[in-house]
Structures are given as C-alpha cells and as structure tokens.
Amino acid sequence: MQENKNRAYQIKKIIIYPVIILLPWYLIFLIGNSIEESQIIIKDSVIVNYKIDTLPSVVDHSKFEVLKQKFDSPKQVTEACVSCHNKRHKEVMASAHWTWDRESVRPGGDTVRYGKTNAINNFCITATSNRWKCTSCHIGYGWKDKDFDFSDYKNVDCLVCHDTTGAYEKQPLGSGFPVEEKRAFTDKTYFPPNYNYIAKNVGKPKIENCGKCHFFGGGGDNVKHGDLSSDLYHADKDMDVHMDEGGTNMSCVDCHQTERHNITGKLYSVSNDNNNRMTCKKCHTGDVHKNNTINRHTNKIACQTCHIPVYAKGTATKMIWDWSTSGKVDKNGKQFKEYDSLHNVTYKSGKGTFEWATNVEPEYVWFNGTADQYVPGDIIKDTSAVLKINTLFGSYGDHESKIIPVKIHRGKQIFDTQNKMLIIPHIYGHDSTAYSKGMDWNLAAKAGMKDAGLPYSGEYSFISTEMYWPLNHMTAPVEQSLKCIDCHSKESKLKNLTGFYMPGRDSNVFMEILGILMIVGTFGGIIVHSVIRILKAKHIIN
16 A cells, blocks of 8 residues: 555646746747737826917907908918018928938038938938929928028928818929919819918928928829828728827827927938937836836837838838939820829939839848938948948947837949949939930939039949838837847848847757756656655565
C-alpha cells in the first residue's frame, strides 16, 4: 500500500513540476491576448482643450452699412472688412500663409529664407517661374510675378477663409482672383461671385475653406498629402474619427487653433524647426489607454503610427511622378493623356508618368520634430543616388524621436548635370519656353533658372528623388488600429527600421539557442530528478 502511495506521489510531482514551469508562459500568453483586446482609448481618453462650439455667431454682418454697398471686385470687399477689422490685415500679412516664406536655420547653422515661394518638390517642382498658376491658392490677389506688392493690404483675400456660403471660388489660373465672367476650366465652369451676398455671410472658417487649397495641392484632389482629400468634407467614422459628421464632427480650426491669424501647425516639407506644431497630446493627455504597456509605447511611438494604419482611403493619392517620360505626342503630333480604370491620369505629355494608390499602408521613420529641405542652389553630392528633397531627422538613440507614419512620394525630375543642382523649370504658361506648351526642357530650364537667379549649364538629365509627408489625418476607429502582432512579428510593419532590437521581429541565434537549451535543460532536470526519486523510493520500499 505504501509503495503505491509513493509511486502516486512521484507521478504527481512529474505532472506538477512541468505545470509550474509552463504556467508563467501560459500567463504571458493570456496577458498578450489581453493587451491585444484592450487597445481601446475611447472611454479612457482624457481630452482637454477642445469642445464643440455650439454658440451661434453673435455678429450679423448683413446689418453693417459698409457691406450694403455694391461691390464690383474682391479688393473692394477687403477694404470694407478692414474698415471695421482694422489691423487684422497686418496679422495676415505677417503670416506664412501670406508670405509663403520664413526664416529658417539649417542644421549647419546657415540661415536661409525658405517657404512655398522658393521650395522645390517632386510634384509640380516649384512655384518659382510658375507663380501665376501656383498662386491660385494664395490668400491674396494678383501674385503673378516678382512685382507683387506684399505691402498692399487690398491684395489680401479675406473671403477665401471666411466665406460660409460655399459660393466663393478662385479661378485655377487667375493668380488668386475669381473669374470676372463665366468661364470653363477643364471639366468645371466658374461663375463671378456675388460679393455682396458672400460679404454679408462671412464667419469662422470651415473645413471647406481650408480644403479648397490644402486638399488640392499638387494639381488635384489628394495628390500630395495622401491624408488630405475631399473625402473629409463629409467624412464618416471609418474615414476619420475626428471629422466624422455623425460623431465629433470637428473642423480643421478645432485642432489648428489660431491667435492673431497665426495658425498652429506647420508642414515639414517647407519648415524645419520644431515650434508651433500641432500634436495629439494637446487634446489627449495622460494615460489614454487601458493598458499601461501600451501607454509606455508612446514614449517611442507617435499616436499616428498605430491609429493611421492606412491612408488615401477614398480618393487615390499620387505615389510616383516621373517627369523623364514626358514629351510624347500622338500620331497627329498632339499632346495626349492616358488613364487607369479609376480614371486617374497615368500619363500626360506635358508632365510624364504617374502611379496612384488607395488604402496605402504607410512607411515608417524615426522623427524628432526637426527637418531639412533641399534649398534651390544646393549642390547634389551624389547624382547617382536617390536625392531626398526633405529629410526628417531622428533615430532610436535620440530621446526626442518617435516612430511616425509617412507617405514617401517618389519621382524623377530635371537637374543640371554640370552644376549638380536641381533645375527650376518654367513649366506653366502660354509662351514657348513653358514646358507644358513647347515641351522643350532646355528652354524651360533656361527660363526658370534665370527667374530664380541661378546658373544653368545647358546640360540636364533626370534624378530620382524622394519626399516625406508625415501623416496626421484619416485617423481610424480604434478597432481598426494596429495590433501588437503588426509590429512584433517577422513580417513587421517596422521591418525597414533598424538600429534597435524589436521582440518578435528580430532574432539572435545565440540567445535563441541558449533559451531553448535552458528550457530543454529545465524539463530534462525535472524528469531526471523525478525518475531518481521514484527509483529511490522503490529501492527503499524493497
């Protein structure tokens, strides 16, 4: 009887010991699943500095006598605005929205003037030498060349931001002016605005005011940013949880708050310092997740990384623009276009080849809030390598850096092979030197570089370029956000980020073999120990 009891006791130990060893691993598995299921911030988010403005406007502009006069031009409206809102024009004229220019200190310490007025990108390339078209989205009237008077307050366009009727539109090729008579551009007809009606119905900027320019940069809807498109005009929860018309129903100015016409937020393609930025933590503060493990992740991971798993959810965004293929004509010697199945232009004689995409997964980079840009005249050190038009600084070892999601737009654009600098070409115009008209790169380069005050050798080719656009909009519902396995796996979304160890993604042969040996050794020790104890017990009994 005693022998049977001892054997039963030893068998129980053989069973219990492995359970004790395996129990912690099982608990870790349960905790992991719990983390996956608890990535919910809706009920536990701490939101400050924001509330829906439900107060009606306290000003009825239709009652002002100055707005009852007959307006024949938009500049007359500006004069009327300033007669009451005196000095507001000075605030506007001090902003980057007006100057398209600001002073920047580069990483090497050099101070430069840089902004949309002289920036180079790998979309339409530059506003320089193409002002009359690009300034269609300027908050002013008449900036068609270098002689534009930035000091004349009558050139300020108040209506483009403060029209609440939706009836005010600038013409595409009018240097900021609306049309003076009915006119068709491509597939849309524009009508002269009713300035009296619009002036009597001005108010706080809406998403439509901002979107008219910011959604259509680069030549079309959602072309540049990827996360800013007309889809946000009437967004649902799946498109953007902040701008969801059936939910929070936020507008642009709810986040990009403004004081004295200084709007919070800067675009990293034209700005390199880390101030006046817009961040999630201005509204979401404290421990915003149920799980503290996830909260700790925010030390190195930006909110957008998990909460913007895809962009360009509706309207396609441009991913590649290859200028080097431009210049082809049809059998009749005419310029032509080609389209994909979604009617996106994939080739245009005067612009080259395009590639588009929807529901795009972001790429990821380390970013500390500072950047640098290619400034006109910069020497290209290696013309055989891909040139970064803008550089986002950051690394794992930088305590200020976080992983952020980006759209990387890739292109091929013209550069001077002798002077080793990007060329500012004259693209748009009705003269023969405009590339879109004459399709002669040499003439376009010569005219554009002259306008920019830069040398041109007469020799050109095309260089591959990249441009980085941080993603901040089209925030997904929490259930669609990234899960642990999306990063902590062999097919990690962060597979291109190096310089640090990512559990689940990375492997160390020595450590993995050592771990396996320790586990095998532990189980082996338990089994050997149990067998010895059983044999000893049997020997004692015998």
